[in-house]
Amino acid sequence: MKTVGFLSPGAAATAIVALISFLELVYARPSPEPKVPARVQWSHNRGKKIARTALRGALDGRSYNTTASSTCSTSEAVSIIAPHENIWAGLTDAEAVSIVAWLFAQPELNLTATEDAGEWDNTILLVELQIPNKTDVVSHIDGGAAAPARYAQVRLDNRATEDPYYQDLMVGPLPLADSTASYQPLDYPLTRKTSGKVRNLDADSETLSSEWIYKIGAEVADITLDLWGGTAMGLDNDTLDIWGIDPLWQDDGRIVRWDMFWNLPEDEFDAETLLPLGLYFKSDVTGRDPSQWKVEGWLYNNVFYETTEEFRAAYWSGSIEKLKANVEGSWARTDPQDVSLPYDTQYPPTTIAPSGSRFGVDYERKYVEWMDFSFYIGFSRDVGMTLYDIKYKGERLLYEFGLQEALAHYAGGDPVQSGVSYLDSFYGFGPFAFELVAGYDCPEYATYLNSTFYVDETTHTHLNSICLFEFTTDYPIQRHSTSAYVSATKNTYFTVRSVSTVGNYDYMFSYSFMLDGTISAEVRASGYIQSAYYTTGSDFGFKIQEALSGSMHDHVLNFKADFDILGTANSIQLMKNIPVSRSFPWSNGKVRNTMQLERSWVENEDQGRFNWAPNNAQQLLVLNKDETNKWGEYRAYRVLPMSGAMHLTVEDSSNLVNAARWAEYDVQVTRQHDYEPRAAHPYNSQDVHDPPINFAEFFNGESLDQEDLVVWLNLGMHHVPHTGDLPNTVFTTAHAGVQFMPSNYFDMDQSRNTVNAIRINYSNGTATDVATFGQKDDTCELNFTPAEFNAWNYHGDVVVRKFPYDPNSPYYETDAIV
Ligand SMILES: *[C@@H]1O[C@H](CO)[C@@H](O)[C@H](O)[C@H]1NC(C)=O
Ligand SMILES: *[C@@H]1O[C@H](CO)[C@@H](O)[C@H](O)[C@H]1NC(C)=O
Ligand SMILES: *[C@@H]1O[C@H](CO)[C@@H](O)[C@H](O)[C@H]1NC(C)=O
Ligand SMILES: *[C@@H]1O[C@H](CO)[C@@H](O)[C@H](O)[C@H]1NC(C)=O
């Protein structure tokens, strides 16, 4: 039952943004001192308060202060207790320590501590929770069965051999006990059954730099000095760098690289990927013996030279035109420049949370409740944040929702741009989910969580790397005007967000929850583009500087949405708007040109890979055929692309072969199997012909009729960088997203459940009644200080050594790719 209260005519809430815009505050000054608080008066609507039910009592302990002039709350999320353990949370410190020690005690693994290891030693790359099988988790959390046994996933880097390989192992059960602890190859999640092994093409990275790449740089130092006044020889005074394709060419049993020269920026900005120099060389680096590696040619100004001697001879003969270099400048620096916008130095409008956070978090278990939604947060090295057990009004909608892989597939007229197709989980999203910047990445009042990942016998903690917040949009979720009244409802939603900076690019991932029951995932890209030397021509990009081309590329990001709509027996219905010519009993025998609906089912996996229909004409509905609403319609959730629902332009990519078959369609539906938990493996790039996970092999004609289904969705951008990508790509337009919205799932719109709505009756020029439905009615005084963060609290990553275990000497260290 709603309690409805009325405001007297004329009393309206004051817009806080207007007040704050008038505040005189000094920001970002170089001193860690807290600033003097400014105080403003925040008037709440008057009306009757009602009990909040959403947090199931968690908030009931807080009294709503109806006394005027109390201080506005700035509290973090209410601390709550999750209904069950977070089965997907990582290993505890004690578990990680015990596993590392146990691994070192297994003589046949022949492990060397990373600190002491060279290129011919075996090391541990990863110790992480092996995500338990869905089947076991569901029978535990729904069926009351015992909690599934915990195992660790261990990734070894076995380099004490001529044929170096990575190997995935499963170690457990946890806690490790001498009598039961064992390890076994982890290949059930892989389509390739080779005991979890995949070759390591990166085993000799140090030798490759010192004994190969820089030696070649030294061999042509006469030319690089003449062309660009610098060298790339592995010396401190180098002003050039050399790097190239990823994945390496892997055809005909050979491992072939293309590398190129880049200018190193001399200032502190990370602009190297904007400074290509247009000189490329090819080398065959098959095997582990550098004496067998061969330079196979040079490319400069679109002319190919078969040997270094041929290139040098041509160069010094004067027959080669010296091309312009890309050099740093203000165009590549992200600090503000030419600042002269009107009123720009005044504080911009901002949002605040005057009542404090209106949601609950189990900080320890990383469990969240907001309004009628709840979910658990998992975090892994490969993909960063994943959401589990997403429920709405007590029913599970999604068992798992998260990123699987991100591809940046370039193309170009030169072999390096043509050869680059980054599969970013190789680098990992977890290690690069850096601390968020309060007030910029998330609202100042957000609640933050840490995330932890394993590296080199230590655990690193990214402080404040996941943010949780509510936000009220600048538009209502509902409104309607008549000649007698106007009604509107605030659109307040909840977001969980993290940002991973994988090399030059920053990916922002946001999962949001709306009052109507909609869930969305969005990804945005910023950071530095990877650019091309301009001689590649207009087929592959725009010219964006004197000697620079924006290198065209497709970003394709795959998300796993393991729906459980009213149980795990689900089907996919496609419903299309189609044009028809049709006559009706009332149309006098005449055919009318009109439209109608066409429905079909995705029967099996042979039909399970498809693209969104042109003109957005097709709806994808996930439903349980046995569950209908009051009107006999299926209770469904619809998958609705917001923008950037797409697939890879390149067909049967020469770079990727079988390593990213998941990128080939917009939407792909499979039957859920415990042995198909992931669309991609981080080492797919190491063996593109026969990768550990070939997604195409998931499709083997299985029925999709009333089965447990997984929808694999691709989001991304066809990115052709233009001058607006300099110095950085902007989040406003480099954006893609998808919504899962209730479609006949309820008997009516669920956003009617919020009291944050208004109806104003009016007549003959005046408002006659104002209904506010019991919105919070107290007045508080806003202390603006907490709404403005203290940037001096930014820390970077905290590291704790696990082997030997040294919990009492944490230190700060942040590793980025560049
Ligand atoms: C309510 O406001 C009064 C007056 O500002 C204050 O003394 C009291 O502590 C507040 N109570 C709560 C629970 O915030
Ligand atoms: C164990 O690793 C070392 C290098 O750390 C290597 O020299 C040795 O051959 C390896 N032993 C076996 C049995 O593989
Ligand atoms: C870089 O340093 C080396 C010695 O460390 C020196 O021989 C060389 O001339 C220097 N190069 C340049 C470009 O200054
Ligand atoms: C994050 O880690 C820091 C340092 O260990 C700790 O003080 C803080 O309480 C952690 N935050 C959360 C939300 O757990």
Ligand SMILES: *[C@@H]1O[C@H](CO)[C@@H](O)[C@H](O)[C@H]1NC(C)=O
């Ligand atoms: C998970 O499921 C796979 C595939 O059915 C199975 O091979 C594996 O043993 C299961 N893992 C555990 C820990 O039970």
Ligand SMILES: *[C@@H]1O[C@H](CO)[C@@H](O)[C@H](O)[C@H]1NC(C)=O
């Ligand atoms: C005006 O508001 C009151 C109170 O909600 C309602 O009873 C009445 O019907 C409204 N009048 C119109 C014309 O909507």
Ligand SMILES: *[C@@H]1O[C@H](CO)[C@@H](O)[C@H](O)[C@H]1NC(C)=O
């Ligand atoms: C509207 O208001 C005006 C003046 O406020 C009054 O003269 C007029 O009679 C009103 N009309 C109706 C229909 O109530």
Ligand SMILES: [Cu+2]
């Ligand atoms: Cu891009």
